[in-house]
Amino acid sequence: GIQVEQSPPDLILQEGANSTLRCNFSDSVNNLQWFHQNPWGQLINLFYIPSGTKQNGRLSATTVATERYSLLYISSSQTTDSGVYFCANDMRFGAGTRLTVKP
């Protein structure tokens, strides 16, 4: 089956720092998405990015389909960025990266 691996599993940052989250896939990249699960458990769609680069404010994402990975960049992190970040390929989820941003 499709394997989705995320790294790092946990990340602790000071407010204002930048970070890069990675997602590797065992299979071809199709419907690649990044989600943020907030402290209330809601899954928020960040990016639908089967290839290329997209930016939305302080967040951006890049998917290199030929090398089967995707990166999520968070710049100038804020405490509200805390939560778990999931990537999903063909609606199969990785285990997530738990991000904690400290004030």
Place this chain on the structure above:
Amino acid sequence: EPEVTQTPSHQVTQMGQEVILRCVPISNHLYFYWYRQILGQKVEFLVSFYNNEISEKSEIFDDQFSVERPDGSNFTLKIRSTKLEDSAMYFCANLLRTQLGGYTFGSGTRLTVV
């Protein structure tokens, strides 16, 4: 972004009881999915729907589970005889054919089996 509505937001049930979780998809949807997330763990695929038929299901989706579209719009996930290990957050999701693309998730139903 368009919303997917799930009800109830939280349900507590006795072990062995049947529960029905409901999802109202947004319009212009194509695929429809159910997922579960045990507390602190990953989001696990249960089943996908396309054209009112199950298109794919995981090994988790055994005979205890069923999905229906009882009134042509709402989708339901039924768990026939709940077990303690069914306690989890259950999400439904729709695929959007819009410029935004991708899948939109409902806010989830937290099921607690006691």
